[in-house]
Amino acid sequence: MSDKEKAMQQWMKEVNVDVTCLQSKANVFYFSDFYTDPHERLVALFLFQDETQIPLMVCPSMEVNQARDTGFKGEVIGYHDHEDPWQLVKKAIESRGIGVKKVGVEKQEMSLARAEQLSEVFAGVDIVRADEQVHALRKVKSENEIDALRKAAKLADYGVQIGIESLELGKTEVEVLADIEAALKKKNVVGMSFSTMVLFGEKTSDPHGNPGNRRLQRGDFVLFDLGVIIDGYCSDITRTVVYGEANEKQREVYETVLRAQNETLARCQAGTQIGELDKTARKLIEGAGYGQYFPHRIGHGLGIDVHEAPSMHEHNKETLVDGMAFTIEPGIYHPEIGGVRIEDDVVIENGNAVCLTNFPKELQIINESD
Structure with missing residues (x-):
């Protein structure tokens, strides 16, 4: 696990966030070394407070090999254009048996449409801002x-x-x-x-x-x-x-x-x-x-x-x-x-x-x- 991930997990423990959803190109790259311009398609990285849970990435199926070629250690889910990637995310997280009550998101990067889709995946959960913590990490370069x-x-x-x-x-x-x-x-x-x-x-x-x-x-x-x-x-x-x-x-x-x-x-x-x-x-x-x-x-x-x-x-x-x-x-x-x-x-x-x-x-x- 990278120092970046450890720092995010520590923050998630402090504020009791179960999952952080990152979907800006820059933040996905920062934590995974995978950079892509998906246009209107969803690329998202999910980080978990639970240290036993590896990160989860969802991306278009045509980019799965590129994501894996970066050396990304987490789970990669690819989807076709006719599929709803959010439903695949829901299924993948449910299969892990994780109880999700609070989700961190990039407030300034997430559109209303995606916020609504996220709320459907994690029904009834609290959604809080996580981008300020990510920016704090990114400010200090290695x-x-x-x-x-x-x-x-x-x-x-x-x-x-x-x-x-x-x-x-x-x-x-x-x-x-x-x-x-x-x-x-x-x-x-x-x-x-x-x-x-x-x-x-x-x-x-x-x-x-x-x-x-x-x-x-x-x-x-x-x-x-x-x-x-x-x-x-x-x-x-x-x-x-x-x-x-x-x-x-x-x-x-x-x-x-x-x-x-x-x-x-x-x-x-x-x-x-x-x-x-x-x-x-x-x-x-x-x-x-x-x-x-x-x-x-x-x-x-x-x-x-x-x-x-x-x-x-x-x-x-x-x-x-x-x-x-x-x-x-x-x-x-x-x-x-x-x-x-x-x-x-x-x-x-x-x-x-x-x-x-x-x-x-x-x-x-x-x-x-x-």
């Missing part, structure tokens, strides 16, 4: 998880380098994006953490802009935001450069964001309240006169999901501990000047921050000859 994050971060650095090398006057955002992802595929990257973002000029002032057919011009800010998935774990990096030449305002905005990130990174130590990190960056950006153009939190947790706990906002009173992995990504998005964001992946090790992404951060002016 060495193996950190190794995967480190590998993913290295390839994210490479993706930015490819993007910069791809820049040419008149080239479109999506053409540069295609060059990045093609190069990463050649490095055996199977999936991106999220939709790759390449934005030029005025489009950089939208924090979550959509790449399109905007063509590169001299004097443009160019913003890259990308990440890859390695061994089930995500990276997430943002870098901003200028193509051709940078004006005074562009330099001012860039240097403000860079100072904000550097000062925030310096405060990333075990014992520091997460909210203080956001306040550090926000105070500096506000002091430079750009506070209204920094509309988001300083960062987010990073792991199996590219956005996971903890949420790095100014009101979060949690403290950093060894093993936490997260991003630090201040930004300024000015409608007339353009947008700058600098984002790195960070892990707390031996009390201090270690940046996993290491692409250079000093302002780069990219010329055609480069």
